[in-house]
Amino acid sequence: MSYSWFRVVALTLAVVVVTGCSKPETPQEVAAEFWQAMSEKDADTVVELSTLAAVSDFDSYAQDWSDIVPDFGRVVIDDREATIVTRLPVEDGVPGERREVNTYLVERGGDWLVDYDRTGEAIMNPSPFAGLIGEMNRLGERLTASFGQSSDDLSRQMDAIAREFEAYSDQTQRRAEQAMEKYGQALQGLMEELEKSIEEALEDNQQAPERERGALQRTAADLNRSSDRLDKPDFDAFADSSRALAEAGARFSRLSDDTFKSYKRTWDAKLEEITERTRAFFEELHGSE
Structure with a gap:
């Protein structure tokens, strides 16, 4: 995150504190005044x-x-919910030492409010992975039924997971190198299997509509590019993979059943397998703390 961005935020928060008379409006302003009140x-x-x-x-x-x-730190706003990475002093810790938690906010009646209970859970049980595990469980349910879901809705869900990956990257990379390496290899293999299946479908259905063939060709290329990044797995690469899979699911859902019906069942199962492996990865991280 750039220095200029921090400077803008610092100036904004300073104005709020000094004036003291204007009601906070953005999630960042509300979080700043909430912690000042605390x-x-x-x-x-x-x-x-x-x-x-x-x-x-x-x-x-x-x-x-x-x-x-x-x-x-990073601010993620998703419709009527927001998450702000918050670095707080460590109680009885080394001077200057800080720990990262999330301040959660919800929008109600046009106003942003800190979700007091959810933020408290993050404070008192500060696992950097707990929120991600919950999101992955919800994502698994969506991927299992991905071909019956709105493609736009699926993409939004996967993109939200990608932003969560990015929000936690600094902290988790220091703690989970071995687990990340193992998961990266497994995810890369599964994505390569999905890519190979798409290429087989293209070979077997050369008379399919050009629009559908073009969509599958782009999907195979995206999966190839994204899986290559997993040679050196990190959370940026995982975020990129989740976006590539989101777009794959969206494109699969727009294919006609007549041409690719049997392959779509295979791809559905592969997406579910990827989801299960991803859930296991986060459970492994959570259990190692």
Whole structure:
């Protein structure tokens, strides 16, 4: 993330703090004021800026946040939900040491609010993989029925996973090199099998409509390019793979049943296998913490 972006965010947050009279509007502004209120033990403001129902429910997440100044990282906004990577001081840690958690927000009635309970779960059980595992479970359900889903909807779901990969990349790469290497090899093999099956379908159906053949040719090329990146697996490569698979699923769903029906069943099963392997990868990461 560029220095200029950080500078813009810092200036924006400084204006909010100094003026003190304008209501925060963006997820970033709400998160900044929420954590300022947490540091001041200002329960009224916490309730105003979050989903916490009552001042009496304010518990500070069982920690002392006095005078904390968090750093904010990647912001992901997906429709009415937002996630902001938040770097907080480590309690009883080395001065300057920080840990990464997520501040979760939801939009209600046109206003962004911190999801108090979900953010608290991230604070008190700070697994960098827990949210991803949940997303992968939901993704698995969608991929299993991918050919019955809207292709645009499938692409949005896969792209959301790609953004999650990117949001956690710095932290997870330091912790999971061996698991990433094994998963990268497995994912590469599965994508190559999918690519080979597509090439066989093209060879067997040379009289298929040119539009459909062109879509499959582009899909095979995308899978080839993306799988090549897995020679040196990292979370950027995994994000790229998820986007390539999203586009593959979208294109498969637009094919006519008459020409590629048997192959579509094979591709459906392959996408499900990829999903299961990806879920196992995140469970392995989660279990190794």
